[in-house]
Amino acid sequence: MKVLLIQGSPHAKGCTYTALKEVADTLEKNGIATSLYWIGTKPIPGCVACGHCEATDRCVFSDGVNTILDQLDEYDGIVVGSPVYYSGPDGQLCAFLDRLFYAAGSRMYGKVAAAVVSCRRGGASASFERLNQYFLMNNMIVVGSQYWNQVHGFTPGDVKQDLEGLQTMRTLGQNIAWILSCLAAGKAQGIKEPEYENPVMTNFIMPGFAKD
Secondary structure, X not given: XXXXXXXXXXXXXXXXXXXXXXXXXXXXXXXXXXXXXXXXXXXOOOOOOOOHHHHHOOOOOOOHHHHHXXXXXXXXXXXXXXXXXXXXEOHHHHHHHHHHHXXXXXXXXXXXXXXXXXXXXXXXXXXXXHHHHHHXXXXXXXXXOOOOOEEEOOOHHHXXXXXXXXXXXXXXXXXXXXXXXXXXXXXXXXXXXXXXXOOOOOOOOOOOOOOO
8 A cells, every 4th residue: 555645845845844754654654655746846837728638648738747647546545735825725736736636536536635734823724625625526535633634833843843733644644544454454355446426517507598
């Protein structure tokens, strides 16, 4: 079993990394392999609705999104970490995730997922909610902790003093490892994955009315 941790901060070893590292170390202690992917500092384009991924399963922009798409089936779980900017996640990360999930939404089904946010003081809850939306509409199994998955601090040293935040990260790691083990045990016992109906798209345009 393996979990991908996506580090969405422009600071490679900053506060967000410190939180994700706590999760990763706990997963490793529980026998779960981890891989940490940093999105870096180069500009990341947003989705331009070109439809390229629908035909090729790859994004038209050749960057880290395609790197993850190529490796996605190796992972049983995904943890996404972001700093808080203006009460929201990092814009570069959202652009990355918009394209990743649009290109591979159906390949996310059944994977375990969690979001982690880092803030100096406020805005964590709104950012946490925003990131969870990627998981909740793609049939993923969202894992929680003893508190919202957040740490506080202006520097990594500050985060290391946030004892409650770090414990929340460790509890999250334990919960992810437990859920993955339960899923593996269920499969070994022959429990089948859900069989979904074909998607239905509600259309609110009434017959007889032309579109603008």
